[in-house]
Amino acid sequence: MAYLLLIVEPVEQRGQRSQEEGREAYRQMVEFADGLKARGVLRAVESLTSQKEAARVSTAHGDTRVVDGPFAEAKEMIGGFFLLDCETQDEAVAIANECPAAAWCTVEVRKTGPCYF
Secondary structure, three states: OEEEEEEEEEOOHHHHOOHHHHHHHHHHHHHHHHHHHHHOOEEEEEEOOOHHHOEEEEOHHHOOEEEEOOOOOOOEEEEEEEEEEOOOHHHHHHHHHHOHHHHOOEEEEEEOOOOOO
16 A cells, blocks of 8 residues: 655754755655665655745636735745555554654654545
């Protein structure tokens, strides 16, 4: 089964780090990803840029609306993700517990599947 680990971080967190601290955090995450790949559970991993460079699109009620970031109401953002092959949610949660980002933000564990439930 596929599980997604979403890295949910405070919007202002990256701007509060020094360049050296940011590079060290990134190095830890790359090392974590390499370990997951070696274990054969990693399907995909990506880091996401700041919400300053993002856009939100809505076509509700036939009207297209595009809002460019940053998003004033946002307190958190998705900083990246890991897509994993795990047998159970417990296994995915255990892997999330190993994630270095869990020390400075939240790692949300979500099972992939149809959205009609």
